[in-house]
Amino acid sequence: MNNNAGRSIMKRRDVSALRLTGLLVLTAIFLVQAHGAWAQSSAPNPTAAANQYVDAPHDWQMWFPAAGSPMQARIDWLMKYVLWIMAGVVGFVALLMGYVMVRFRASRNPKASKTTHNTLIEIVWIVVPCLILVAIIVPSINLIYYEADTGNPYMTVTVTGHQWYWEYKYNSVPGLDYTSYMIPDDEIKPGEIRRLSVDHPMVLPVGKKIRFVITSADVLHGFYLPSLGVQKYAIPGTELTSWTTITKPGTYYGQCNQICGLGHDSMPIEIKAVPMKDYLAWTKQALANYTQNDARPPLSSPMPRNQLADATP
Amino acid sequence: MSITANDHALLAQGHHKQSFVTRWLMSTNHKDIGTLYICMAFIGGCVGGVLSMIMRQQLMYPHNDIITNGNTWNAIITAHGLIMIFWFVMPALIGGMGNWFVPIMIGAPDMAFPRLNNMSFWFLVAGFIFVLLGLFLDKGTGAGWTLYPPLDNAQYSPGVATDFSLFSLHLAGISSLLGAINFIATILNMRAPGMTMHKMPLFCWAILVTAFLLLLAIPVLAGAVTMLIMDRNFGTSFFEPSGGGDPVLFQHLFWFFGHPEVYIMILPAFGIISHVVSTFSKKPIFGYLGMAYAMVIIGFVGFVVWAHHMFVSAISTDSKIYFEVATLIIAVPTGIKVFSWIATMWGGSIEFKTPMLWALGFIFLFVIGGATGVVLANAGLDQELHNDYFLVAHFHYVLSMGAAFAIFAGFYFWIGKMSGHQYPEFWGKVHFWTFFIGVNLTFFPMHFLGLAGMPRRYPDYADAFAGWNYVSSIGSIISGVSTLVFFYVIWRVFTSKEKLADNYWGEGATTLEWAIPSPAPHHTFEDVPIIR
Numbered sequence: 016m017n018n019n020a021g022r023s024i025m026k027r028r029d030v031s032a033l034r035l036t037g038l039l040v041l042t043a044i045f046l047v048q049a050h051g052a053w054a055q056s057s058a059p060n061p062t063a064a065a066n067q068y069v070d071a072p073h074d075w076q077m078w079f080p081a082a083g084s085p086m087q088a089r090i091d092w093l094m095k096y097v098l099w100i101m102a103g104v105v106g107f108v109a110l111l112m113g114y115v116m117v118r119f120r121a122s123r124n125p126k127a128s129k130t131t132h133n134t135l136i137e138i139v140w141i142v143v144p145c146l147i148l149v150a151i152i153v154p155s156i157n158l159i160y161y162e163a164d165t166g167n168p169y170m171t172v173t174v175t176g177h178q179w180y181w182e183y184k185y186n187s188v189p190g191l192d193y194t195s196y197m198i199p200d201d202e203i204k205p206g207e208i209r210r211l212s213v214d215h216p217m218v219l220p221v222g223k224k225i226r227f228v229i230t231s232a233d234v235l236h237g238f239y240l241p242s243l244g245v246q247k248y249a250i251p252g253t254e255l256t257s258w259t260t261i262t263k264p265g266t267y268y269g270q271c272n273q274i275c276g277l278g279h280d281s282m283p284i285e286i287k288a289v290p291m292k293d294y295l296a297w298t299k300q301a302l303a304n305y306t307q308n309d310a311r312p313p314l315s316s317p318m319p320r321n322q323l324a325d326a327t328p
Numbered sequence: 329m330s331i332t333a334n335d336h337a338l339l340a341q342g343h344h345k346q347s348f349v350t351r352w353l354m355s356t357n358h359k360d361i362g363t364l365y366i367c368m369a370f371i372g373g374c375v376g377g378v379l380s381m382i383m384r385q386q387l388m389y390p391h392n393d394i395i396t397n398g399n400t401w402n403a404i405i406t407a408h409g410l411i412m413i414f415w416f417v418m419p420a421l422i423g424g425m426g427n428w429f430v431p432i433m434i435g436a437p438d439m440a441f442p443r444l445n446n447m448s449f450w451f452l453v454a455g456f457i458f459v460l461l462g463l464f465l466d467k468g469t470g471a472g473w474t475l476y477p478p479l480d481n482a483q484y485s486p487g488v489a490t491d492f493s494l495f496s497l498h499l500a501g502i503s504s505l506l507g508a509i510n511f512i513a514t515i516l517n518m519r520a521p522g523m524t525m526h527k528m529p530l531f532c533w534a535i536l537v538t539a540f541l542l543l544l545a546i547p548v549l550a551g552a553v554t555m556l557i558m559d560r561n562f563g564t565s566f567f568e569p570s571g572g573g574d575p576v577l578f579q580h581l582f583w584f585f586g587h588p589e590v591y592i593m594i595l596p597a598f599g600i601i602s603h604v605v606s607t608f609s610k611k612p613i614f615g616y617l618g619m620a621y622a623m624v625i626i627g628f629v630g631f632v633v634w635a636h637h638m639f640v641s642a643i644s645t646d647s648k649i650y651f652e653v654a655t656l657i658i659a660v661p662t663g664i665k666v667f668s669w670i671a672t673m674w675g676g677s678i679e680f681k682t683p684m685l686w687a688l689g690f691i692f693l694f695v696i697g698g699a700t701g702v703v704l705a706n707a708g709l710d711q712e713l714h715n716d717y718f719l720v721a722h723f724h725y726v727l728s729m730g731a732a733f734a735i736f737a738g739f740y741f742w743i744g745k746m747s748g749h750q751y752p753e754f755w756g757k758v759h760f761w762t763f764f765i766g767v768n769l770t771f772f773p774m775h776f777l778g779l780a781g782m783p784r785r786y787p788d789y790a791d792a793f794a795g796w797n798y799v800s801s802i803g804s805i806i807s808g809v810s811t812l813v814f815f816y817v818i819w820r821v822f823t824s825k826e827k828l829a830d831n832y833w834g835e836g837a838t839t840l841e842w843a844i845p846s847p848a849p850h851h852t853f854e855d856v857p858i859i860r
């Protein structure tokens with residue numbers, strides 16, 4: 016029985032191997048014929064691994080995005096904790112109000128009582144809310160300290176908000192400094208997300224602690240990554256720090272979340288999280304292809320595409 | 329106190345006949361000025377409401393083309409916020425109902441400084457003209473109602489529009505400041521004999537605490553706005569990093585005003601709700617002293633929590649913890665108020681007239697807004713929720729539903745006393761239920777949008793957010809239709825021929841305004857009433 020089963024599996028494997036070989040040969044022929052295409056795809060896309068998991072908002076979403084980092088997982092937990100407590104409070108008040116409205120309506124209770132004091136109950140409704148607050152404050156303070164712990168990062172990315180694009184400078188990769196613009200609505204291609212996809216995403220390694228140093232070159236912006244639990248204002252003249260560790264290769268999105276002028280809704284953030292090997296490959300490719308941003312592109316509208324970053328090597 | 333029928337006629341006429349101009353443009357009568365404030369609030373509410381309808385129409389579909397220019401959008405959101413706060417909620421609650429009923433309730437013949445009172449009102453009108461110029465001139469003021477620099481400095485917001493908006497805050501601020509001084513002087517000095525502070529109706533307590541908040545908060549706003557105007561026009565650099573200034577300073581100054589401002593809008597609402605709940609339960613308010621001092625505590629603590637608006641701005645970790653804890657503490661006095669309202673109803677004989685429906689709606693929806701407030705007070709959670717639609721839902725639950733429901737409760741409660749004609753009960757209830765459904769449908773889905781990560785102040789958004797935005801916009805249309813019902817109610821009130829008794833609510837209504845005729849005579853107390 017066992018042998019038979021093993022043999023049949025072998026057979027299936029052989030067949031599929033044959034098919035695969037055939038497919039590869041055909042593809043190779045196709046690629047050789049289409050010479051231009053061959054030249055382009057000869058450099059493999061190092062961020063391809065991030066395309067397999069896309070953590071974007073979905074239709075009729077009613078809760079946080081799937082947690083892409085331990086920080087967001089903690090925020091998610093505390094949110095549920097606090098929200099359930101508060102739902103209990105709202106439910107309790109609703110029950111009391113419902114009872115009062117039914118039991119003490121004029122038709123059922125024509126003669127009103129004249130009670131205006133009850134010391135015990137007044138103490139109870141001071142003490143019980145205080146206890147509830149203590150139950151909220153303790154885990155909440157833990158989260159604040161956790162979020163503030165930006166020490167010992169593997170790498171640091173300096174994020175600079177501009178009207179209306181982001182600039183990412185990799186502190187550990189000298190010379191790697193590029194801009195990231197939203198893809199305009201009329202240039203959206205299949206697979207891209209309108210209002211969230213950008214021309215040059217931020218690329219980060221998974222499983223490593225990444226520190227963000229956030230600042231602005233002009234007005235206030237907001238560096239907001241809901242699926243990673245990161246948010247800080249970008250303030251000119253001030254550097255704020257935050258951090259994340261992305262657990263899973265994938266594409267994560269964020270948006271500008273502090274009003275910054277007419278393009279406020281047109282400067283999303285896209286992050287491609289890839290394995291370390293791919294990240295290192297990407298830094299080489301990026302260094303070769305992106306020139307350093309030392310000049311500001313024009314601020315005119317409609318939005319300029321990222322010509323600096325796309326300059327030839 | 330005894331007022332004869334003969335006196336009624338005499339009082340209603342006033343001492344002499346005034347021309348329209350003398351009566352309404354040079355008024356020194358607290359009731360006439362109160363009426364003017366309510367008219368201002370009506371106009372402000374309509375303008376702010378139309379702006380919100382435009383915004384919801386734009387947001388009904390992704391990639392919508394009602395507003396294609398981000399500047400126009402930003403000008404509209406800025407004007408909506410400023411107008412709803414300074415020209416709708418504040419004049420309705422403080423200038424309008426406060427002016428009308430505080431002197432009557434404490435047995436005073438008028439406000440302490442009648443001419444100052446008139447000046448307060450006309451400053452507000454001037455401010456309204458300025459804020460409209462800020463909306464329509466140039467590209468409009470597009471910095472949001474928080475007016476954070478550097479977006480509204482001379483480099484990023486050139487043109488006069490922003491200056492007009494900033495000056496409109498000065499004018500509204502002076503108006504509020506003078507009004508606050510007037511209320512404090514009136515309440516502290518002009519109470520009738522026997523009207524001790526601890527016998528004073530809760531609405532007067534609410535206005536007194538509000539007035540102190542205004543007195544302490546408005547000068548800080550004025551300072552911040554002045555510094556901004558200087559930065560814009562005279563080359564200073566208070567908030568300019570390149571000149572050694574700091575934009576974060578403005579955030580501190582703004583919210584040192586801005587957070588008390590939240591309580592400035594909601595405390596008078598608390599006062600009105602206390603009166604309505606007590607009247608329609610036919611019971612005195614439960615825990616009167618606790619209710620009064622809960623407002624004092626809210627007012628006090630409200631001054632030391634401002635930086636919870638800045639949890640993702642430049643603020644240290646330990647400050648976050650302090651501001652989180654201080655903010656959460658406000659839940660305790662607020663809880664005292666909510667539970668005391670329920671205890672007031674407990675054992676009562678409740679009549680569900682229109683004002684009572686608004687009050688009950690207020691309590692329930694305010695508790696929801698308060699619950700999301702406790703969530704947002706957690707600095708750790710605010711890192712996710714700051715500035716997204718969860719926040720928008722939260723503050724509309726406490727303001728668009730809290731303050732606005734209290735304004736409507738006060739309107740239906742007192743319109744008979746103010747106009748001498750009763751509102752149509754059926755249409756009042758239609759107004760309540762349509763508005764209740766409309767605003768909940770508008771604002772509840774915003775919680776989901778916020779959790780999903782939709783930022784505020786976006787004219788266009790990722791397609792995934794379309795569903796709840798559509799529901800929300802449908803809700804806003806229902807609220808808009810409901811407001812038309814309200815217009816019909818007003819029309820019915822002013823075409824009514826019905827005469828009202830002094831105390832048309834019966835045994836539950838015990839404050840002094842129910843001892844004088846309806847409508848209240850031009851001069852309320854010819855003789856000083858004695859309160860036993």
